Amino acid sequence: MSNSPVVKDNSFVEQSARQRIKRLLDKDTMRELISPFERVTSPWLAKQGIVSQFDDGVVIARGKIDGEETVVAAIEGSFQGGSLGEVSGAKIAGALELAVEENAKGNPMSAVLILETGGVRLQEANLGLAAIAEIQSAIISLRKYRPVIALVTGPVGCFGGMSISAALCSYIIMTREGRLGLNGPLVIEQEAGIVEYNASDRPFIWSLIGGKQRFESGLVDSYINDSQKSVREAVVDHLNRGVPSVHRTEKYCDLLEAFLHLDTQDQITPENAQQLLMEGGGHE
Amino acid sequence: MNNSIHSINASSTTDITCRGLTWFELLTKQLDKHSTQVPSVQVADGELAGRACRFIAVVPDLNNHFPRAKNGEVGLLEGIALAREVQAVIKADEQQSDKRALILVVDVPSQAYGRREETLGIHQALAAAVSAYANARQSGHPVIALLVGKAMSGAYLAHGYQANRIIALSDEGVMVHAMGKAAAARVTQRTEAELDQLAKEIPPMAYDLKSYASLGLIDNLLSVESACHPTENDKQLVEQALTASLLDIQPNDIGIARRLNGENREASRHVRDLLKAQWSGD
Amino acid sequence: METLHFQRRAQENHVQPTLVGCVGSGDLEVMIEPSDSEFSDIYIQTSTAGSEVRWQQIIDQITPVIPLPAMRMDIHDFAATPGVIRLRIEQALEQATSVGGDKHE
Incomplete structure (x- = not known):
């Protein structure tokens, strides 16, 4: 599990959201915005008696990748399934909106989204959905200037409205552990029946929406090993490709x-x- | 339209999936229907208050080539067809200063749930539609969503949520949500009654339009006589509202930041203020 | 959700802001910030109801081993076992009192 006290040194998948950003960015260039010490937590989870997290499950940082100014948003999949609520959603949307402004001023800035998410956080339902629409609008503005790269490495995968956000990005990078699909397997099984979609059959699910299949279907650009080195190399490579x-x-x-x-x-x-x-x- | 089609959301007792077609036909009665390769995506071109408009709706199609998208769901075909119809307008008006308006009649019960859909990348199909609508708005086409029925989750992201303005009929059957009530109850391990109770204190969880409006996500709420069987007065009211929105949207009004002004979006504003203050790091 | 507060007299002074862990199932996050008072204040949000006695025991087990610094410690617990709780608290204290270590994970 990510963020556990004992992790494989070189794995990307097993790192926490914050560590993932740190490993991705050039050494000593990471500057986190709205750090957890500012305690900007979800106003809605508290009202429902649900334990909050100090960063609401999203880490935003500015830094450089291969010398290029980049803003990175990473979702922490362990907190509430990586679901987006008002605060976590606004963090991503707001950061992308500022990156758009930066480019409009003539200062090139790319973005990387590290996606581990089931989509909308149902305890904040309509504000999660609204935030996702805003994230999507910002991705579409930003990708006209510089690449917006989606990383889907697992273990959670990328589902719901955020799978649409990934699909809007200039490039998508996946590992074997990653899954990318609109509807969560369990939801499809419940809506359409087990014959249509058997959510507990893991090989079946991965054969349809796993990283390898997505790459071999041309729905993503890159299929890489789970290592910090290969993630960084793939990101640098796609940044260098520029706007498709x-x-x-x-x-x-x-x-x-x-x-x-x-x-x-x-x-x-x-x-x-x-x-x-x-x-x-x-x-x- | 066949009245026996029921929305796939079992929590609703009213038959509302025909609303999209009803309103689309009402608003485009005199206009040129333009057939698409996908019968569930209806398009008509015409004028409103002297402004050229394209009306677009997703409607049920019992013969849909994809069996899991028969009830007005937004599926693979619908996502692409929406995208193509919108892209065509952007391309045709590329050199025009007066861009055609897009009027979206919204009654979408959900995205399509199925193996075929997931395997072929329904997320990418919906993204195609999102991309087309956002590009249209960002390149100066006024985009107005008219909510006449359900506006659910991924389906609403693909058809409606990228609009400059959102107008909704004030009616029980009009609903915006991330997940139907029954499914949401299962996922959050609560009963539907508990969800209703919670919704009273947590406006973003509520299923009623008034709570939704408090989030700043509706520009105009219209009291019609009948959302299911609209009267001539209803038609006029809606046309007036669409016209007012068209006149209100200025050429440089291409973003959606106005949505942040809602009473219950304090945290959304606060987060943006903090990001802005910390952005440059000096 | 239950919120608890424990206060102990502080034994040591220097801490740097620290955050470890995550509010994932069976896990918790522990945040430490410096405090001007002579106390260690520990604020807990936990998803487990009726757990006050258990938390008191955990804190009482830790204090003889690691002297508590003057600090505000915030814990967000999502049904972690006592073993995981101890591990995270010790990890946080170690980082908070080590010189030049990672500020937070």
Whole structure:
């Protein structure tokens, strides 16, 4: 589990949100904004008798990556499943909005989002959802200037509204442990039945929405090992690529005809999905 | 429309999934319908108060090619179709100073839940729609969401939540939420009655529009005679409200920061103030 | 949720702000900040009801081993076992009193 007192030195997955940022940024360049010592906690969890966390589960820091000004937001997956409430959501949205302003002033600044999240925190439901809409608007503004990179390394994965946020980013980097999908497996099982989606069958879930499958389907840009070194290298590599000429959100629209011709009588296999997603848009 | 279609959310007893189509048809009666490759995404082009507009709705389609998106859910096809219809407007108006307005009729019970959807990347399909709407707004198209029924979770993110202005009918069946009540009760390990009780003190958890409005996320709440079977008066009221919003949106009004002014969004403002104060580090 | 407050006379003075742990299932976060008083003030938020006696025992076990500094300690506990609680508190105290160590994890 992340943040446990004993962690593998070189693992990225096992680090806490704050340590992940520290390992990602150039040495001694990390400056945290709204530190936990400021005690900006959730006003809504306290009212419901739920123990809060001093950073509300999100760490924001400015720093440099390979010398380039970057703002990083990391979600702590261990706190409330990495769910976003008003404060944690506003931290991410507000940081991205300031990065947009910085670029508009002519000061290049990129962003990295380290996503471990089930999506909206249901105890703050509508304010979590509103914050996610604001995060999405800010990502779309920011990615016009400089890359916005999503990292989904697990163990929680990235679900709900924040999976849409990841999909809006310039680049997505995943590990084998990571999962990326709109609906949490348990929710799909409850809504659609166990035949449709067996949430407790881990190999099945990973075969559909795990990092390897997502990479082989072209839905993410990079598939890496769980090490701090490979995470940093992948992030540097994607920052150097700059703003993509066409964003994935636009490229994906070429798949409409392939989806309309898909046989939807039978269930889809991971292999079919890879083939369809890689070839269906006519972008080999 | 077939009245036997029920919303997938079992906690609601009213049949409200037809509202989207009802209002879309009412508002676009005289306009050019424009058929898309996806029947669940309806588009019509016309004018409102002299301004060129594109009306867009997601509606139920019992014959939907994707069986888990028959009831008005936003699925793979809907996400892409929305994106394409909006992108087309952005492209067509690229050189125009007077950008076409987008009017979104919103009645979306949920995103589609299914294996096919997840495997093919429904998150990416919804992102396509989010991206198109936000790009439209950011490039100067007035985007107005008209909430006539449910506006739930990922479906609302994809169709509505990137609007400059949000107008809602003041009616029980109009609801914005992250999760239906029954599912939310399961996930938070509470009963629905407990959720109702909590909602009285925790406005962001409430399912009623008045609490939602206190979050600053609705610009105009309209009292109509009937949200399900709108009258001529209702139509006029809504058209007046849409017109007023159109006139209110100035060319440089392309952000959504105005939403932060809500009574119950103090923490959202506080966090931004702190970030701003600490940003430069001097 | 239960909130508790314990106060002990402080034995030592110098602490630096420290944060360890996380409010994850079976875990807790412990924050330490310097204090001008002669006391160690320990404020606890815990998800476990009726746990006052247990917390008192844990603190009483720690104090003979590690002298408590003048500080404000805040604990946010999410159903951690006594073993994990002790580990986290000791980890926090060690970091708070070590010179030049990591400020917080």
